[in-house]
Amino acid sequence: MAVLTIKNLAKTFNVGTPRASRVLDDISFDVRGGTFVSIVGPSGCGKSTLLNIISGVEEHTSGDISLTSDSGGPARMGYVFQDPRLLPWRSVMKNMMYVQNDRSEATVGRCRKYLEMVGLTKNADFFPGQLSGGMQQRVGIARAFAVEPDLLLMDEPFSHLDAITARGLRAQLQDIWAQSKKTVVFVTHDVVEAVELSDRIIVLQPGGRIFEDITIDLPRPRRQTDPTVATLQAEVLGRLETMKAMARTPEAVA
């Protein structure tokens, strides 16, 4: 069953002014429950805007978005940002609890479980300022999973980290996702990362339209060093190069 359905979505900034600019145009796709979908594309193609619209932080100009919850109640969303966005005055555990809807034993236990999964049980009482950037981002990931979201949105969560830390966190994310099987929409400009993590890649082109919807049918867990992963990464990169070439000749895209 589709958790997220988007139909003919468009977003224009500064509507009705001379500075009006359309960043998303006629976006339609759906995301089935338990899948990991990546949205890739060059800078400025509207990836993060699309995520903000899905989360409700930003309004869309036209089109429909529907979110379905397994529980029948209102759908819950988790969000992992580019930067950790932790409250500096609250401990790690209190940051986890801040986004929860209740303070029950079960909720506290769930927060502890996800902290353990990212290897930060011993740091539960630390303030964010006492942790490294990578550790803070791990708290951000644990926080998002701990709300037991129907849909988990991730906006380039590893882009601010060094290569080695990012690699470790990608492996950790794959493990957590394999255990939780949450529905994930993951924005990245890194095709290699998208192939390693996703079941499906939606490629956005400049102007905010969908260029291609690619299914990644590879066994998990995946590692970048795996030859089949590397081959597919090269193939997807080739398609992106084609898209860029077409974008340079506007009539071809139209």
Next chain:
Amino acid sequence: MTDQLVRTAPPTDPEAGAKRTAKRRRLRLTGLVILGWVAMFALWEYGSWWFGSRLLPRPLEVFQAGVEIVESGNFVTDFSASVLKTFAGFAVAAAVGAPIGYLMGRYNYWRAFFHDGVTIAGTIPAIVYAVMSLIAFGLSNLGPILAVALVSAPYIALNVAEGIRGVDKSLVTMSEAFGRTPQQIRREVLVPTIVPFVFAAIRMCFAVAWKVEALTEVFGGRNGVGFQIRTEYQLYDIAAVLAWMFLFIVFMLIIERLVLAKSEARLLAWRPQERSSAL
């Protein structure tokens, strides 16, 4: 054959090393504080000898006058009167200044409305407020309370406004993305952000509020520290004037060191500078 330079780090326990460094730092700071006091009293003693103890009484005379004030019972009565008036004035200032500061920090329209008025109110000399309050309320206790409130409110408003304007928008977006309510965002994001600014306002205000309160009592009080200073001045008892002033300073230091500094360290324990000073 070439010489090889090999440097091996001495075996140390990093935690014990950090504690030793912190202890040395604390001892050095305490030593400097004591040295500062000794230098001040030495200078005072010299000044008394130079000007004569009638004009500038010796530290020991002032100490004895202070003991007499405390033993006479006036200390408790007048001090509590001054403290109550200051706190009451400060409470009025907080009740008026904080909401104005919130509006100024949160909405540009309200900022435009209040900004010039609050800035002007903050630049008016404290003595003007003292005189105006006495004209309005005569010799009653309301005069000093109003003077303290008028002096403190602009400081509180401006600091709270700055705090609100400094709120990290990305934390607000994060909270909204996780479905937090506006009340939760106010409590967990806005309020902790303005706490350091509120402390700055309290420190600044108390320093000024005490002076204004005492000044108003000097001009037209029927009780309080300022009233006692005026009485002793009329009797030309400089030792008693200075003794009242020193009792005042001691009280201020107690408020600063035991109340403000402790609560600041507790509430702002998350800041790296607070953690390092707690070592």
